[in-house]
Amino acid sequence: MSQKGADKAVSITSRLSYGLAAFALLYLIFLYGPLFFLPLFAFNDSTFIAFPLKGFTTKWFEAALSDEEMLTALWNSIKVGVVAATAATALGLLAAKAITRYDFAGRGAVTGFIMLPLFVPEIMLGIALLVLLNQIGIPLSLYSVVIAHVILCTPFAISVLTSRLEGFDRSLEEASMDLGEGPWMTFWRVTFPLVMPGIVSSFLLCFIVSFDDFLISFFVTGTEQTLPVYIWSQLRFPRKLPGVLAMGAMILLASCVLVVLAEWVRRIGVDDKPNVGV
Amino acid sequence: MAQASLQHKNAHNNTARLGDRFDAFLRRSETASGYALLSPTMIVMILGLGAPLLLLIAYSFWTQLPPEQGIGVDTTPTFDRYAQVFSEPIYVDVFWRTMAISGLVTAFTVALGYPMAYYVAFHVQRYKFVWLILLTIPFWTSYLLRAFAWKIILGFNGVINSGLLSLGLITQPLEFLLYSPTAVVLTLSHAYAAFAILPIYVSLEKIDRSLLEASADLGDGPWASFWRVTLPLSMPGVIAAAVLIFVPVAGDYVTPSLVGGPEGQMIGTLIQVQFLRVGDWPFGAALALSAMAGVAILVILFTAATRLATRSIR
Structure with a gap:
C-alpha cells in the first residue's frame, strides 16, 4: 500500500x-436515560407523574417504606430469592463440574436440555409449571415460586460457573490426591476455594434474576405476592404510583450494586494463574 | 461445534495411546461419573421443566369441561383445540403481528448493539471491563421497571407530553405516543438492548487480529476489511444475539399490556388471558404451543438464511 493510501486509511480509522x-455515549444515554425518570419522579412532590416538577420530597420513600403490604412483598421476594439462588447455585455447581470435568456420551444433548430455560420464552415455563402444579395438586404459594425460580436460575448459574471451572487447572486436584487427600477433602480444600468467586457471583446473579422476575412468577404466585407481582397489581392505581416509583428506584439501585459486586467478584483471579499457598 | 471437535480430538488421542478396549472402559466410566455428578440437576430439570412441558403438550389435546360440569378436563385426545387456533383469524393475525414486532425489535437492537460491541472490542483500550459492566447492568435489572419507565415517558400525561406542554411546543397531548404497536417496539427495543451486546462482543473479541492486518496488507481498505473479515467472523455472535432477543420478545405480555393498547397486543397477552382469566387451559396450551412452533420454524429459517448469506460474502 502506498504511503498516501496508508495515511488515508489511518484518517478514516481515527474518524x-x-x-x-460518540455513538457509544449516545447508546449509554439511551440505555440509562429512561431509567432516570423513576428516581426523578419518586423525589417529585406531586401525585402526578408529569412535568413541570413541583419540588423535592422524600415522602414517597417514607410512604413506600411504611406500606405494610409492600414490605411484606419485599420480604417474600428476598426469601424466595435467597432460597432459589442457593438451590440454583448448588445445582449449577454440580452440573458445571460434570460438564467441564467429564467427557461423557450425550453431554451436548443433556446440557442443551438443562439450558433450555434460556431459550424458551418465560411465559411457556410459567404456564407449563402452573399446569403441572395444578395436576399434582400442589397449591400456589411462595414454594411454587421458588420451584419456578430454581428452574429459571439454574442455567444462569451453570453458565457463570462453567466459565469459572473451564480455566481451572486440574493438576491442582491431582496433586492434592497424590498428597493423600480423599475426593471430598480435595473438593473442600482445593476445588471449593478456587471456585468460590464463581459461586458468590452465581448466587448474586441468581438472586437478582429471581428477585426481578415477573413473567414466570405471575403464573405461579398464590395469595402471598412477590414484589414484582405486587408492583404489577398496584400500577392500576394512580394514587399508589409515586410510592411504587420510590420502591422501584430503590430496587434499581440495589440491583446495580449487586451486579457490579457480582461482576467484580467473578473476575477475581481470572486473568492471573490460580494462586494457592501450597 | 467446538466441543464436538474437542471430543473428537480427545477420543482420537486416547485411541492412539491406550488402545481400543481401555478407551471403551474409560469412556464408560467417564460417562458414569459424569451422569452421577449431573443427576441431581437432571432430576430437578426433568421434574420442573421436562414434565411440565410434556403435560402442557398433553393438555393441548384435551378439552376443558364447561363450568356446569365441574372444574376439569376431558382427556379424550382431540385436535379440536388446534383447529380452533387456526380457524379464528384473530389468533393467526396476532401471531403475525407478534412476529413483525419481534422482528423489528430484533433488527433495532442488533443494529444498535453491533457498533457498540465493536467499539468496546476494537477501540476501547483501558477500562474495558467498566464498559462491559455498564452494558450488562440493564440486562440484570427489573424488566418490569424498564418497561414501566416507558409508560411514564410516553403516557398521556407522561414525560414527553407534559414536557412539550410545559415548554409550550404543543397545546394538546400527543395521543399516538402510547397504546400503539410503535410504543411496543420502542419499549421492547430498549428493554432488550443489553441482550445484543454481549454475544456480539464475545464473537468480535475472538477474531484473530492478525487476520485484519493480513487483509490490510493485501490492500483492503478499512471498509472492505470489515465487510470481508470482521463481519463474517462475527456473524455467530449476531445470530446468537438475534435468537436471544427474538424468542423472549415473541413470548412477552408485560409490554403489550402496559403500552400496547388494543392494536399493540401480542400472542403472549392472549395466552396469559386464556390461562389466568378465561380458564380454558387446553386451548391456551394449543395456542402457546402453536405459537412456539411458529417461532421455532422462523428462527431456524432465519439462522439458515443468515449462514448462507455470510458464506456468500466470504
Whole structure:
C-alpha cells in the first residue's frame, strides 16, 4: 500500500473511532436515560407523574417504606430469592463440574436440555409449571415460586460457573490426591476455594434474576405476592404510583450494586494463574 | 461445534495411546461419573421443566369441561383445540403481528448493539471491563421497571407530553405516543438492548487480529476489511444475539399490556388471558404451543438464511 493510501486509511480509522465513541455515549444515554425518570419522579412532590416538577420530597420513600403490604412483598421476594439462588447455585455447581470435568456420551444433548430455560420464552415455563402444579395438586404459594425460580436460575448459574471451572487447572486436584487427600477433602480444600468467586457471583446473579422476575412468577404466585407481582397489581392505581416509583428506584439501585459486586467478584483471579499457598 | 471437535480430538488421542478396549472402559466410566455428578440437576430439570412441558403438550389435546360440569378436563385426545387456533383469524393475525414486532425489535437492537460491541472490542483500550459492566447492568435489572419507565415517558400525561406542554411546543397531548404497536417496539427495543451486546462482543473479541492486518496488507481498505473479515467472523455472535432477543420478545405480555393498547397486543397477552382469566387451559396450551412452533420454524429459517448469506460474502 502506498504511503498516501496508508495515511488515508489511518484518517478514516481515527474518524471512525471518534464517531464510534460518540455513538457509544449516545447508546449509554439511551440505555440509562429512561431509567432516570423513576428516581426523578419518586423525589417529585406531586401525585402526578408529569412535568413541570413541583419540588423535592422524600415522602414517597417514607410512604413506600411504611406500606405494610409492600414490605411484606419485599420480604417474600428476598426469601424466595435467597432460597432459589442457593438451590440454583448448588445445582449449577454440580452440573458445571460434570460438564467441564467429564467427557461423557450425550453431554451436548443433556446440557442443551438443562439450558433450555434460556431459550424458551418465560411465559411457556410459567404456564407449563402452573399446569403441572395444578395436576399434582400442589397449591400456589411462595414454594411454587421458588420451584419456578430454581428452574429459571439454574442455567444462569451453570453458565457463570462453567466459565469459572473451564480455566481451572486440574493438576491442582491431582496433586492434592497424590498428597493423600480423599475426593471430598480435595473438593473442600482445593476445588471449593478456587471456585468460590464463581459461586458468590452465581448466587448474586441468581438472586437478582429471581428477585426481578415477573413473567414466570405471575403464573405461579398464590395469595402471598412477590414484589414484582405486587408492583404489577398496584400500577392500576394512580394514587399508589409515586410510592411504587420510590420502591422501584430503590430496587434499581440495589440491583446495580449487586451486579457490579457480582461482576467484580467473578473476575477475581481470572486473568492471573490460580494462586494457592501450597 | 467446538466441543464436538474437542471430543473428537480427545477420543482420537486416547485411541492412539491406550488402545481400543481401555478407551471403551474409560469412556464408560467417564460417562458414569459424569451422569452421577449431573443427576441431581437432571432430576430437578426433568421434574420442573421436562414434565411440565410434556403435560402442557398433553393438555393441548384435551378439552376443558364447561363450568356446569365441574372444574376439569376431558382427556379424550382431540385436535379440536388446534383447529380452533387456526380457524379464528384473530389468533393467526396476532401471531403475525407478534412476529413483525419481534422482528423489528430484533433488527433495532442488533443494529444498535453491533457498533457498540465493536467499539468496546476494537477501540476501547483501558477500562474495558467498566464498559462491559455498564452494558450488562440493564440486562440484570427489573424488566418490569424498564418497561414501566416507558409508560411514564410516553403516557398521556407522561414525560414527553407534559414536557412539550410545559415548554409550550404543543397545546394538546400527543395521543399516538402510547397504546400503539410503535410504543411496543420502542419499549421492547430498549428493554432488550443489553441482550445484543454481549454475544456480539464475545464473537468480535475472538477474531484473530492478525487476520485484519493480513487483509490490510493485501490492500483492503478499512471498509472492505470489515465487510470481508470482521463481519463474517462475527456473524455467530449476531445470530446468537438475534435468537436471544427474538424468542423472549415473541413470548412477552408485560409490554403489550402496559403500552400496547388494543392494536399493540401480542400472542403472549392472549395466552396469559386464556390461562389466568378465561380458564380454558387446553386451548391456551394449543395456542402457546402453536405459537412456539411458529417461532421455532422462523428462527431456524432465519439462522439458515443468515449462514448462507455470510458464506456468500466470504
